Amino acid sequence: MSDLICKNLCMTFSNAQTGVKVEALKDINFTLKKGELLSVLGPSGCGKTTLLNMIAGFLNPTSGSMTLNSTKIDGPSVERGMVFQQGALFEWLTVSKNVDFGLRMKKTSQGESDSLVEKWLEIVGLQGFGNTPTYQLSGGMQQRVALARCLVNDPDVILMDEPLGALDALTREKMQSLILELWKETGKTILIITHSVEEALLLGERLFVMAPRPGRIHKEYKLPFAEQGLQTPLRDIKQSPQFSEVREEILSMIWDMEEEIMGGA
Amino acid sequence: MLDWLSQERAFIASVIIVILLITLLWSILVGLRQATYRAKDQVFGDPERTLGGWYWTLSGVSAILLLWFYFSWGVGRAFFPEAGNEMCQVAKVETAIAPIKAALPIDSRYFKSTELIVRNTEQLDVLESNFPEGVFSETEKEELLNIIVSSRKIIGIFSDQDNQSLESKLAIRDISQDLDELTDKLSKDYTKFNPSSEGLLQPNWGTTRIELPLLPITPKGVLFDDISKHAEVLSQKFLKLRNNSAAANSIIEATKQQIKRLKLSNEAADRSDEVLKERKHYIKAVERIFRRLDDGTIFPPQALDELNDSIKDFLRAIEGAKGNLRLVQAFFIPGAGVVKSKTQCTEQGSGRWLPKPTDVVAKFLLLANPNLENGGGYKGTTLFWWDWIEIADLVSFLIPDFLIDLLPGDYGVHSEQGLFVPNYKDKLQAFAQGDVYLGVIPMLDGHIWDSLFRVLVALALGIFLGVPLGIYMGISRFFKSFFDPIIELYRPVPPLAWAPLILTIFGIQDDGKIFLLFMVAFAIMVISARTGASGTQLSKIRASHSLGASNRQILRYVILPNALPEILTGIRIAIGVCWGTLVAAEMLAGTTGIGFIENVARTVSDYELIWVTILIMGLLGLAFDLLMRLIISRTIPWRGKG
Ligand SMILES: Nc1ncnc2c1ncn2[C@@H]1O[C@H](COP(=O)(O)OP(=O)(O)OP(=O)(O)O)[C@@H](O)[C@H]1O
Ligand SMILES: [Mg+2]
Numbered sequence: 001m002s003d004l005i006c007k008n009l010c011m012t013f014s015n016a017q018t019g020v021k022v023e024a025l026k027d028i029n030f031t032l033k034k035g036e037l038l039s040v041l042g043p044s045g046c047g048k049t050t051l052l053n054m055i056a057g058f059l060n061p062t063s064g065s066m067t068l069n070s071t072k073i074d075g076p077s078v079e080r081g082m083v084f085q086q087g088a089l090f091e092w093l094t095v096s097k098n099v100d101f102g103l104r105m106k107k108t109s110q111g112e113s114d115s116l117v118e119k120w121l122e123i124v125g126l127q128g129f130g131n132t133p134t135y136q137l138s139g140g141m142q143q144r145v146a147l148a149r150c151l152v153n154d155p156d157v158i159l160m161d162e163p164l165g166a167l168d169a170l171t172r173e174k175m176q177s178l179i180l181e182l183w184k185e186t187g188k189t190i191l192i193i194t195h196s197v198e199e200a201l202l203l204g205e206r207l208f209v210m211a212p213r214p215g216r217i218h219k220e221y222k223l224p225f226a227e228q229g230l231q232t233p234l235r236d237i238k239q240s241p242q243f244s245e246v247r248e249e250i251l252s253m254i255w256d257m258e259e260e261i262m263g264g265a
Numbered sequence: 266m267l268d269w270l271s272q273e274r275a276f277i278a279s280v281i282i283v284i285l286l287i288t289l290l291w292s293i294l295v296g297l298r299q300a301t302y303r304a305k306d307q308v309f310g311d312p313e314r315t316l317g318g319w320y321w322t323l324s325g326v327s328a329i330l331l332l333w334f335y336f337s338w339g340v341g342r343a344f345f346p347e348a349g350n351e352m353c354q355v356a357k358v359e360t361a362i363a364p365i366k367a368a369l370p371i372d373s374r375y376f377k378s379t380e381l382i383v384r385n386t387e388q389l390d391v392l393e394s395n396f397p398e399g400v401f402s403e404t405e406k407e408e409l410l411n412i413i414v415s416s417r418k419i420i421g422i423f424s425d426q427d428n429q430s431l432e433s434k435l436a437i438r439d440i441s442q443d444l445d446e447l448t449d450k451l452s453k454d455y456t457k458f459n460p461s462s463e464g465l466l467q468p469n470w471g472t473t474r475i476e477l478p479l480l481p482i483t484p485k486g487v488l489f490d491d492i493s494k495h496a497e498v499l500s501q502k503f504l505k506l507r508n509n510s511a512a513a514n515s516i517i518e519a520t521k522q523q524i525k526r527l528k529l530s531n532e533a534a535d536r537s538d539e540v541l542k543e544r545k546h547y548i549k550a551v552e553r554i555f556r557r558l559d560d561g562t563i564f565p566p567q568a569l570d571e572l573n574d575s576i577k578d579f580l581r582a583i584e585g586a587k588g589n590l591r592l593v594q595a596f597f598i599p600g601a602g603v604v605k606s607k608t609q610c611t612e613q614g615s616g617r618w619l620p621k622p623t624d625v626v627a628k629f630l631l632l633a634n635p636n637l638e639n640g641g642g643y644k645g646t647t648l649f650w651w652d653w654i655e656i657a658d659l660v661s662f663l664i665p666d667f668l669i670d671l672l673p674g675d676y677g678v679h680s681e682q683g684l685f686v687p688n689y690k691d692k693l694q695a696f697a698q699g700d701v702y703l704g705v706i707p708m709l710d711g712h713i714w715d716s717l718f719r720v721l722v723a724l725a726l727g728i729f730l731g732v733p734l735g736i737y738m739g740i741s742r743f744f745k746s747f748f749d750p751i752i753e754l755y756r757p758v759p760p761l762a763w764a765p766l767i768l769t770i771f772g773i774q775d776d777g778k779i780f781l782l783f784m785v786a787f788a789i790m791v792i793s794a795r796t797g798a799s800g801t802q803l804s805k806i807r808a809s810h811s812l813g814a815s816n817r818q819i820l821r822y823v824i825l826p827n828a829l830p831e832i833l834t835g836i837r838i839a840i841g842v843c844w845g846t847l848v849a850a851e852m853l854a855g856t857t858g859i860g861f862i863e864n865v866a867r868t869v870s871d872y873e874l875i876w877v878t879i880l881i882m883g884l885l886g887l888a889f890d891l892l893m894r895l896i897i898s899r900t901i902p903w904r905g906k907g
Contacts, residue, residue: 058807076810088804091903092826101822102812135903146808153812 004032004055004157004189009064011050011215023214024050028064030208030217034156035187037226039194039204041250043257047215048193052159055191056082068157078102081155085162087142089134095145096121096130102153120148123185124178140171144178151182160192164199173234176202180229197250201225201243202234209250211257219253221246270630271472274623279343281623282334285327292324330622338612339621341597342470347486348593349470352603353477353610354489355590358583360605361496362576365440365503369573371580378563382420385554389413392550400543405530408523409551415520416555419513423563428510436506437572443499444575447492451582458487471624477603477610488586507561508568517559524552620873625880628873632862635711643712644865646857652710659706661699669694713881715775715857720843723779727786727839732832735794736824739801748791756788760846764853773854778847785846786839793835797828830897830904837893844886 009028014021024047032038040048053059055066057076066073068080076082089098096117103113121127124144129137134145143163150158163179164172176199183190194200200207205226211218223246225237237243270277299320334340341348368377393413401409422428464480471477481490527548531541584591594602600614611617620628634641635650642648672690679685687695695701709718737744755763764781771777801824809823851860859878866874897904 053807056807056811058810076807078811078813080811082808082811084804084808086804088802088808090805090823090826092829092901101809101814105809105812105814105818105822133903149808149812155811 003034003069004191005067006030006055007065009051009054009066010062011047011054011059012062025054025061026214026216028215028217030220032157032189032191032206034189037183037190037192037203037205038208039192039200039206040208040210041194041197041200041254042208042210042215042218043212043254043261044195046210046212046257048210049161050215052082052161052191052193055157056080056159078106078153079156081150081153081158083143083146083150083158083160083163085165087134087139087146089142089145089149091133091135094131094133095126095137098134098145099148099152101149116152117148120152123151123182124148138171140167140175143167143175147178147182151186155188157189157191160190162193162195165195172199176234177229179203180226183226184230197247197254198238201246201250202229202237207250209253212261218257221250271627272469274471274621274627275343275346275469278334278339278621278623282331282340282343285331285334289324289327289331292320292327295320296324333619333622335597336599336615337619337621338598338600338616339623341593342621345593345597346470347483348590348598349477349603349610349612350482351486351489351587351590352594352598353479353605354481354486354493355583355587356603356605356610357493358489358496361493361500362579364500365572365576368503369569369576371573371576376564376566376569378424378566378569381557381563382424385420385557386417388554389416392547392554397543397547400540400547405527408527409547412520412523412551412555415516416551416558419516419520419558420563422510422513422516423508423558423561424565426565426567428512429565429568430509430511433506433508434568436502437568440499440503440506441572441575443495444572444579447495447499448575448579448582451488451492451579451586455484455488455586458484458491460484460487471621475609476612479608479610485586485588485590489583508564509561513561520555521559524548524555618872620876624873625876629877629880632874632877643862644856646715647711649709649711649713651707653705654708654710655699655705656703657699657701660703661697664697666694666697669697712857712859712862713885716847716851716859717885719775719778719782719858720840720847722775723782723843724786724836724839726779726783727790728836731787731790732794735791736798736820736828738791739795739798739828740820740824745795752788752791755784756792760785760842761849764850768850768854778850778855781850782843782847785842789839789842790832790835793831793838794828797831798824800831801827830901833893833897833901837890837897840889840893841886844882844889848882 006028009025010023011025012021012023028051040051042048050059054061055073057073057080073080090101093101099120100108100113100117103116108116117130118127121130124147126141126144126148129141134142137145146163160179164175167175179190179192180203182188192203194203201223202225204221204223207221207223208217209219209221210216225243228237296318299318303314334343338349366372370376370379373380393410396406396410460482461480464478464482467478467480467482469478481487531544531548536544587594598616600612600616602613603610604613605611631641632643632648635647636642637645637647642650669690672693674688674690676694677685677688677691734744734748738748739745760781763784767781767784768777771780805823805827806819809819814822847858848860848863851858852864855861859881863875863878866872866878
């Protein structure tokens, strides 16, 4: 019932000036159950962002349908929270004002929103930074604010488009653990796009590998690493032979695709 | 106090100049020392390197002021308060001998006689070769050509030394000898001369409308003054000098008769208007040249040599007698020196159009005095003060009359008894027109306030109407496409090009100017708000949609703050442009405002006043800009960091 269902999704962009048509997505079908963690991987330009934007409600599909909790997706809504690569924070507001933005839009009472903001800042590890202007934060901290801002609104699905793409390796690993923890604790459905194969394996209970031209789901995996990651340190998982095997398989798959694009071009 | 300040401007200036010099040197020293510290810890191109640096500001300001003092002769007057008066006396001498100099190759390259001969010979040739055919009879033609020949002959006779009369030779020698005497006098000791008490009682240099006191106040000045009187007499003599020669006189007489005859024959016969016109024209041309020759101002080539030598000695003696005044003039009084006209001595060059800083301040204090009865203010309005204004005037400004017309009912009509009882609508209309006394409130007043008021009202209107429109144009296809042509059509036209039209439509009072400025501010605010709004990052808009913000909330909480830096920059630009436009508009029409003052000052060549207005405008503009910079750095610390 409370699933995200995409049926026969197609998206074609046509350039208004040149009239050239790009089939960004063709015939996407999948069902994401409540509480599932899905990561999406694929070569650049295969339509990952387009897919996410359609689910978020920023783009209308050319054909096909999407439903969340049996209601048709039609425009953006608080049910589907979004985390962007660069945070997209409001730089004129402080950290806590950023986090309680959604609550203020809903006109939640001051006391209630204050305690919620405090709770989430603590969860993402930013207690004490409430009054800091966001432009004084590091990139990793900014992503934490973006996560908190999204979670405060209690969305059903969290959509993330390369949320850790701009972070250094260490910060990235910490954030990966944080995302896994949040997933466990909140039981939210999470859809995460990434460029890193390792990250996709670690942060995906399910994993879609997408192929370009036209954008489609090439292969789907079911993976145990995310569950493991809740107990074992992520570095240990990365060194396991099982992990390396899947990683190599996917890497060569993507290499093949890239080569195909280059050869075709 | 003011009188003392005014009388002692030279002394005050010298104190200020010394302070400025010390400040300049000291701040440069501090700056250089700071630069060596800073050089180590900052890289070139880092904007941080522009922070601070008050000492450079200080040295820049004092350098400007010093330059101003120097080129306005402020330095000269401060340290050599008598130089101006002495230069005036020298100028008197120069003016006095100017007529003699003009006849000799001293300022120009040739003798005046040479120039006269060259010019007239040329013109005679032209006349001869352009003789109009079919206008004159054969005999007349012969006669006219004869006059031309005679004219050439006269030139020849005057140029021949043998023909020069003894009387004129002696007169020239007389003048030369008198000049030599004056030259002797110039090289003698002048320290025993005493300036008259009348001269010493004159006001100081530059403290009244007459720039330089005319009577000499130093022994040297007395010498030059005395010389100038004698030189004037010599000039008069020289101007009366004629090269009389019997040979020339007879030809001149004969030719005069010929011209007279020719003129008479014009009237006799009946000719067509055209022919008559051509005849008259030609005869006149011939006569004009003849008249230039017949007065005996052409001398033989060597006749004036002696006089020329005497003048040269005389001029050299003047330079010698000037003594250290020459140095003062070379180093401290840049420009064209002092010139004497009929009744006064005036400064020339930068000394004239660039008044001394102390004079400008004195003028400003005079204007700033709010006591209109005692000569304060300008043209019946204070510079910047306050006054009581009637609340009724304010009401009539705010409530348009037609609003009352829209109310139900009619205005009253007089009764059959010839009485008029106003009804409610009549009363309201009187109220709206400001006819009801409502008391008074204090209000700022004066030329500066009038200008400020116009700018601020226009700016406020521009912001309140322009920002919302600009923001909608930044986010809505309809608003962008609908309003774009209107704004982009009127905006590129320079505001001053609109001024004549707007002032005709709205009148030369505040309304017209405010509307003109509003047009300027409006366009700038629309464009900056539009740029700011359309520059909002898409991801921020999307994020706020996902966070549940409604369209109105996004406008208010995301797009507006995002556009704020652009809007504030827009306001900063708008203030500057409005200020500039306003002054120009006030020059076109009106009776108050800074631009009005400058316009009047221009027509009476009051350079001090012109500079006072320029400085007021500049300083107010600077104040606006500093204020805006402060506001910008306080309200949008996140600028450029998003
Ligand atoms: N607004 C648009 N107009 C036209 N074409 C578009 C538009 N947005 C995306 N596309 C095209 O759709 C395709 C998919 O783009 P998308 O941004 O979804 O790729 P992506 O998988 O997110 O790539 P990356 O990994 O580089 O972010 C690309 O070929 C792109 O050129
Ligand atoms: Mg993308």
